[in-house]
Amino acid sequence: MVAVVASRCVIGLDLGGTKLLAGVVDEQLGVHHRAQRPTRGLGTGALLDVLAELVAECVESSPSPVVAVGCGVAGSLDRRSGVVAAAPHLPLAGVRFEALLAERTGLRVAVDNDANAAMLAEWRHGAARGCGDAVMLTVGTGLGGGIVAGGQLLRGASGGGAELGHMVVELDGPPCQGECPGRGHYEWYASGRAIGRAGEQAARDRPDSALGRQLASGREITGALVGELAHDGDEAARAAIELVGRRLGAGMVTLVNVFNPERIVVGGGAVAAGDLLLEPARREVALHAFPVLRDVVEIVPAHFGADAGLLGAATLAFEELG
Amino acid sequence: MVAVVASRCVIGLDLGGTKLLAGVVDEQLGVHHRAQRPTRGLGTGALLDVLAELVAECVESSPSPVVAVGCGVAGSLDRRSGVVAAAPHLPLAGVRFEALLAERTGLRVAVDNDANAAMLAEWRHGAARGCGDAVMLTVGTGLGGGIVAGGQLLRGASGGGAELGHMVVELDGPPCQGECPGRGHYEWYASGRAIGRAGEQAARDRPDSALGRQLASGREITGALVGELAHDGDEAARAAIELVGRRLGAGMVTLVNVFNPERIVVGGGAVAAGDLLLEPARREVALHAFPVLRDVVEIVPAHFGADAGLLGAATLAFEELG
Numbered sequence: 289m290v291a292v293v294a295s296r297c298v299i300g301l302d303l304g305g306t307k308l309l310a311g312v313v314d315e316q317l318g319v320h321h322r323a324q325r326p327t328r329g330l331g332t333g334a335l336l337d338v339l340a341e342l343v344a345e346c347v348e349s350s351p352s353p354v355v356a357v358g359c360g361v362a363g364s365l366d367r368r369s370g371v372v373a374a375a376p377h378l379p380l381a382g383v384r385f386e387a388l389l390a391e392r393t394g395l396r397v398a399v400d401n402d403a404n405a406a407m408l409a410e411w412r413h414g415a416a417r418g419c420g421d422a423v424m425l426t427v428g429t430g431l432g433g434g435i436v437a438g439g440q441l442l443r444g445a446s447g448g449g450a451e452l453g454h455m456v457v458e459l460d461g462p463p464c465q466g467e468c469p470g471r472g473h474y475e476w477y478a479s480g481r482a483i484g485r486a487g488e489q490a491a492r493d494r495p496d497s498a499l500g501r502q503l504a505s506g507r508e509i510t511g512a513l514v515g516e517l518a519h520d521g522d523e524a525a526r527a528a529i530e531l532v533g534r535r536l537g538a539g540m541v542t543l544v545n546v547f548n549p550e551r552i553v554v555g556g557g558a559v560a561a562g563d564l565l566l567e568p569a570r571r572e573v574a575l576h577a578f579p580v581l582r583d584v585v586e587i588v589p590a591h592f593g594a595d596a597g598l599l600g601a602a603t604l605a606f607e608e609l610g
Numbered sequence: 611m612v613a614v615v616a617s618r619c620v621i622g623l624d625l626g627g628t629k630l631l632a633g634v635v636d637e638q639l640g641v642h643h644r645a646q647r648p649t650r651g652l653g654t655g656a657l658l659d660v661l662a663e664l665v666a667e668c669v670e671s672s673p674s675p676v677v678a679v680g681c682g683v684a685g686s687l688d689r690r691s692g693v694v695a696a697a698p699h700l701p702l703a704g705v706r707f708e709a710l711l712a713e714r715t716g717l718r719v720a721v722d723n724d725a726n727a728a729m730l731a732e733w734r735h736g737a738a739r740g741c742g743d744a745v746m747l748t749v750g751t752g753l754g755g756g757i758v759a760g761g762q763l764l765r766g767a768s769g770g771g772a773e774l775g776h777m778v779v780e781l782d783g784p785p786c787q788g789e790c791p792g793r794g795h796y797e798w799y800a801s802g803r804a805i806g807r808a809g810e811q812a813a814r815d816r817p818d819s820a821l822g823r824q825l826a827s828g829r830e831i832t833g834a835l836v837g838e839l840a841h842d843g844d845e846a847a848r849a850a851i852e853l854v855g856r857r858l859g860a861g862m863v864t865l866v867n868v869f870n871p872e873r874i875v876v877g878g879g880a881v882a883a884g885d886l887l888l889e890p891a892r893r894e895v896a897l898h899a900f901p902v903l904r905d906v907v908e909i910v911p912a913h914f915g916a917d918a919g920l921l922g923a924a925t926l927a928f929e930e931l932g
Contacts, residue, residue, distance in 0.1 A: 364900055364902060364903070366902065373900070373902035373903075374900050374901070374902055419767075420767060421766050421767040421771070433868075435868075437759050437760070437764050437766075437771075438759070438760070438762050438763075438764060438765065440760050440762075441760075442759050442760060442869070443760065443870070444743050444759075444869055444870020444871065444903070445741075445742060445743040445870050445871060445872045445906050445907075446870055446902070446903070446906050447870070448870045448900065448902055448903050449743070449759075449867075449868060449869050449870035449903075450868060450870075451867040451868060451900060451903075452868060454863075454864075454867040454868075454900065455777070455864040455867065455868060456779050456860050456861065456863050456864045456898075457778050457779065457780075457781055458779075458780060458781050459779055459780050459799070459857065459860050467901075468900060469897060469898055469899075469900075469901070470863055470867070470898045470899065470900075471898060477781070535781065538778050538781050539778065541776075541778050541792055542776075542777040542778045542864075545771075545773040545776040545777065545792075546755075546757075546771060546772060546773060546774060546776075546777060546868075547764070547766055547771055548765070548766020548767050548768055548769070548770045548771030548772075549766065549767060550767045575791060576778075576791055576792045576793060577791075577792065578686055578695070578696050578770065578773060578776065578790060578791075578792075579696070579789075579791070580686060580688060580695035580696055580768070580770055581686070581695075581766070581768070581770050581771075581773075584767050584768050585767075
């Protein structure tokens with residue numbers, strides 16, 4: 289194998305509610321170095337420290353000059369000002385994130401919502417390549433969204449659109465977490481946290497299941513744990529994922545009827561559950577979406593899997609600053 | 611007053627579930643002749659007859675040559691083929707509508723969803739003029755939607771998108787009417803029919819109200835009747851419209867969070883209720899949408915009122931065939 293020397297690199301950052309992924313990425317989307325840190329529970333200053341530290345580590349490891357940083361953030365951005373407008377799972381609301389990150393790293397920085405970034409990667413190079421109309425859902429701690437409509441990324445008037453996790457799917461439903469003042473939002477029903485919650489209920493309903501025994505032993509029932517046990521065949525864990533899959537599909541009915549997309553791409557950590565999650569969603573769409581719109585859409589896992597956000601952030605940096 | 615001779619005209623048709631509006635429209639959107647027919651209960655052939663008859667009447671009344679027909683249809687179109695893909699309130703599903711109307715009238719015909727047409731009129735000339743991102747809701751018999759995203763009309767992969775009335779707002783809610791196989795859709799909760807349904811409930815709850823007396827006298831409680839009585843000050847009728855206004859607002863929370871629009875324009879017959887309907891919707895958005903997105907949006911009645919569909923169909927004809 290001949291080692292190809294990358295001519296220019298960027299640093300891609302995928303900043304989620306649970307963890308930060310960083311990578312040195314070349315123009316062919318090759319990843320030359322990667323690093324990860326937990327983000328849960330950090331304050332604003334500590335979070336910026338971790339970001340700067342990881343960028344420095346990446347710059348040092350890069351095989352060629354780093355020309356920019358791209359960062360996808362689990363939050364709503366005002367793209368006109370680079371300020372994070374809302375971030376239910378991160379301490380960044382109101383923070384001049386783009387400017388601060390540029391100051392701390394000494395590099396040019398492009399910032400977007402993390403799911404917009406993931407959509408960009410999948411649209412340019414992945415599962416939605418060539419589509420004029422496509423939707424991305426990132427099922428991580430929360431639920432993020434990205435949209436391509438009529439051949440362009442949908443951003444909205446101030447760049448804060450595509451918050452698909454904050455569609456109302458239940459009138460007078462439970463209140464959102466974080467600073468979102470909404471109720472009955474899609475994210476409550478279809479996200480890593482929703483899988484954890486459904487898993488906890490399933491564990492109570494079936495104390496003899498593997499999931500039930502984990503609960504009895506005092507372990508926290510997270511989406512990741514439910515996913516592992518479902519993968520191992522535990523029926524209670526599978527039922528929990530199926531319930532969330534159906535609700536993921538109910539929101540997709542809206543997406544199909546509104547965006548008439550060719551592709552709905554599902555990424556984020558929870559997509560590790562694969563068809564256990566996606567098949568119930570597909571069934572829901574087959575049953576309840578407008579038949580003529582349903583017939584033109586495919587529901588597929590992200591091509592880049594859990595790397596979509598990281599590679600999308602890198603793509604953003606190349607396209608906007610490269 | 612000097613009569614201006616219109617150089618060219620088109621015929622605009624607004625085909626809803628209850629009635630057909632037709633008008634001769636010039637390039638300055640002046641309406642030179644208008645006509646109306648009921649559509650409820652007609653079969654496919656009879657409906658096409660009524661359309662051809664009204665077009666002929668308009669052609670005869672036109673002050674100048676008619677160059678094309680534009681038609682907005684209360685249904686989902688496949689714009690690639692001109693076939694009506696789905697039309698919950700009209701007998702047109704699967705009908706090659708554009709071709710048949712051209713055959714029957716001998717004129718070139720452009721067809722789109724009625725709410726897309728209304729959005730086009732409001733965007734080019736009305737309440738959403740100059741907006742890069744805007745949403746239109748037409749609250750008529752049903753609930754139609756039109757979207758401008760990133761400076762273009764959102765149509766979707768096969769031209770059937772923007773079916774905002776068919777967003778899921780209640781998981782496992784009541785089934786849709788007509789051939790939509792969905793459940794718990796926005797239209798069920800926010801439409802002329804929803805106002806009628808809420809009015810009937812309010813009439814039962816308050817038999818001493820004007821609305822209650824109408825119900826007791828055996829009269830059908832329609833959205834229009836509720837609107838009239840609310841306008842006259844009947845508390846039961848006002849409560850019914852307020853409930854529907856709140857639910858209209860719940861769906862707008864989704865629209866604000868997803869499209870980050872500068873303007874949500876509300877048209878269709880029910881907008882005659884004015885702020886009785888729109889104020890509760892605005893309050894709901896103020897309480898529950900992402901604050902930063904809520905702050906950039908205005909919720910306004912259609913500039914063209916109940917004419918938005920007709921004028922949008924005419925605009926479509928001028929833009930596509932003029």
